[in-house]
Amino acid sequence: MHIVEINNLSKQFGRKIAISSLSFDIKKGETVALIGPSGAGKSTLLNILAGSIPPDTGIYLLDGKPIQQYKNRRELANKIGVIRQQFDLVPALPAIHNVLAGRLGEWGFFKSMLSLFVPQDKQAAANALQRVGLLDKMHDQTSRMSGGEQQRVAMARLLVQNPEVILADEPVASLDPARAEDILEMLTKLVAEEKQTLVMSLHSVEYAKKYFSRIVALRDGEIFFDLPTEDITKEHLTGLYSLKELSQE
Amino acid sequence: MKELLAPLKTHNRSVLTLLLLAAFIWSLFSVTWSRDLVHAGGWTTTVQIFEGLIKPDLSPEIVALAIESSWVTVVYAVTGMTVALIIAFIFGILGSGVLFSSHAVRVIAMGIFRGILATIRAIHELVWALLFVAVIGLSPYAAVFALGIPYGGILGRILADMINDVPKEPIQALRAAGASRLQCLLYGYLPLVRANMISYTMYRFECSIRSSAIMSFVGLGGLGYQIQLSLSDLNYDEVWTFLFFLIAIVVLIDAWSNSLRKRLVL
Numbered sequence: 001m002h003i004v005e006i007n008n009l010s011k012q013f014g015r016k017i018a019i020s021s022l023s024f025d026i027k028k029g030e031t032v033a034l035i036g037p038s039g040a041g042k043s044t045l046l047n048i049l050a051g052s053i054p055p056d057t058g059i060y061l062l063d064g065k066p067i068q069q070y071k072n073r074r075e076l077a078n079k080i081g082v083i084r085q086q087f088d089l090v091p092a093l094p095a096i097h098n099v100l101a102g103r104l105g106e107w108g109f110f111k112s113m114l115s116l117f118v119p120q121d122k123q124a125a126a127n128a129l130q131r132v133g134l135l136d137k138m139h140d141q142t143s144r145m146s147g148g149e150q151q152r153v154a155m156a157r158l159l160v161q162n163p164e165v166i167l168a169d170e171p172v173a174s175l176d177p178a179r180a181e182d183i184l185e186m187l188t189k190l191v192a193e194e195k196q197t198l199v200m201s202l203h204s205v206e207y208a209k210k211y212f213s214r215i216v217a218l219r220d221g222e223i224f225f226d227l228p229t230e231d232i233t234k235e236h237l238t239g240l241y242s243l244k245e246l247s248q249e
Numbered sequence: 250m251k252e253l254l255a256p257l258k259t260h261n262r263s264v265l266t267l268l269l270l271a272a273f274i275w276s277l278f279s280v281t282w283s284r285d286l287v288h289a290g291g292w293t294t295t296v297q298i299f300e301g302l303i304k305p306d307l308s309p310e311i312v313a314l315a316i317e318s319s320w321v322t323v324v325y326a327v328t329g330m331t332v333a334l335i336i337a338f339i340f341g342i343l344g345s346g347v348l349f350s351s352h353a354v355r356v357i358a359m360g361i362f363r364g365i366l367a368t369i370r371a372i373h374e375l376v377w378a379l380l381f382v383a384v385i386g387l388s389p390y391a392a393v394f395a396l397g398i399p400y401g402g403i404l405g406r407i408l409a410d411m412i413n414d415v416p417k418e419p420i421q422a423l424r425a426a427g428a429s430r431l432q433c434l435l436y437g438y439l440p441l442v443r444a445n446m447i448s449y450t451m452y453r454f455e456c457s458i459r460s461s462a463i464m465s466f467v468g469l470g471g472l473g474y475q476i477q478l479s480l481s482d483l484n485y486d487e488v489w490t491f492l493f494f495l496i497a498i499v500v501l502i503d504a505w506s507n508s509l510r511k512r513l514v515l
């Protein structure tokens with residue numbers, strides 16, 4: 001039922017406490033927005049959830065199994081996919097290979113090498129690019145694409161990878177508002193179609209309310225509130241950000 | 250103590266610059282700038298050399314010889330660069346350490362493979378040529394390996410550095426998508442360094458033409474050998490013919506590498 005369960009999670013960088021005793025669960029199919037001021041620990045939390053940094057203390061169960069027990073990258077890649085700002089693509093490769101990189105977990109070395117010359121699973125890549133509206137740019141060099149297009153290529157890669165949970169760290173931070181809404185709309189739609197779970201950090205409360213079913217607010221590494229979107233009031237939000245000003249003084 | 254040393258550190262660079270400058274000036278004084286440093290018959294020779302420049306020997310035999318020697322020089326350079334690239338690829342990738350997951354293994358491997366690269370490039374190609382000529386005689390293999398080994402050391406070092414300087418986000422994303430280290434090499438590191446590596450290799454290829462020509466001074470055939478023969482006969486017009494061929498090769502490679510680079514811009 002719960003795909004992600006965390007209990008008493010903490011993480012410290014030197015003397016700086018980035019995450020302190022966080023506990024919450026995420027149900028399959030939920031869309032969770034992580035909001036909160038800069039330095040609240042959103043990226044740190046997402047990195048822990050992705051398994052790319054280990055927590056100092058606490059328990060993190062992914063689909064009922066402690067994250068440390070996912071020894072195999074491929075097994076983890078089936079569960080969790082990550083999307084960040086558009087810098088996580090390889091600019092020198094054509095879009096199709098960036099998309100097919102989502103298959104690397106399943107492919108062996110020789111198949112992945114062959115694919116650079118004769119694309120394997122081309123149909124899967126084409127389908128994914130079609131769904132993000134970039135079929136005609138399949139063979140374009142990724143570096144020549146706009147920021148929004150690159151972010152859609154990254155989404156196509158996630159479609160090919162097809163993990164159960166998608167973690168997104170400010171995926172629209174460097175896009176203009178129209179492009180950002182495009183990407184958010186597309187991503188939440190795809191997640192709903194694939195019955196995936198989505199956790200995304202965002203700076204915009206407005207987008208969080210518009211596209212997500214649940215909002216978790218972090219402040220100084222702690223949960224400030226964790227509510228269904230419809231229960232969130234102005235007071236909650238002014239609280240979150242006014243406290244930020246207090247703590248900065 | 251650290252606070253005391255801090256300003257020293259910021260001045261380190263200027264201190265070093267001053268030291269190097271002083272060493273340079275001192276070296277100027279240690280040369281005896283006397284008249285015996287200059288060749289007595291220098292003027293007549295200079296005139297002859299300039300005459301050769303204006304009227305290079307374009308007789309069919311010399312031109313044919315120049316074409317043949319150019320061919321030898323280019324072949325040595327190309328084969329030498331192939332050897333160099335193979336060495337660079339293997340040792341550069343291993344020396345970058347990106348294939349090793351354990352920290353300890355990575356550090357040791359980087360030390361070993363970068364050490365090997367440093368050793369083979371510390372020895373100049375001419376020295377390698379003399380060594381190989383001593384061991385296997387005046388064979389083309391001597392020229393090819395004499396070129397390939399030190400150039401492999403240089404290219405391998407550059408490749409390892411470029412791989413280490415790649416932005417980390419794309420690699421992390423590949424890892425997150427389930428890619429193994431070898432797959433990260435294929436889909437991340439190598440495409441990310443490709444354009445720079447190709448343009449650096451082309452530049453080195455140009456250098457290898459010069460090296461290949463120079464190396465033939467030890468008797469391995471090619472443009473350098475012909476230049477040496479003509480020089481010892483004081484036939485400056487022939488020397489210039491061979492030099493023009495050498496320049497033409499370098500210019501052609503430069504043009505080729507420019508067009509390659511244009512196609513490869515990121």
Ligand SMILES: Nc1ncnc2c1ncn2[C@@H]1O[C@H](COP(=O)(O)OP(=O)(O)OP(=O)(O)O)[C@@H](O)[C@H]1O
Binds near residue numbers: 013018038
């Ligand atoms: N690798 C690290 N080394 C040291 N400190 C770190 C590291 N990563 C994060 N921190 C610190 O941990 C705290 C939380 O950082 P984090 O990046 O998670 O915040 P964030 O909520 O994502 O902020 P933003 O909205 O600006 O992205 C910050 O104070 C940051 O300085």
Ligand SMILES: [Mg+2]
Binds near residue numbers: 043044169
């Ligand atoms: Mg962040």
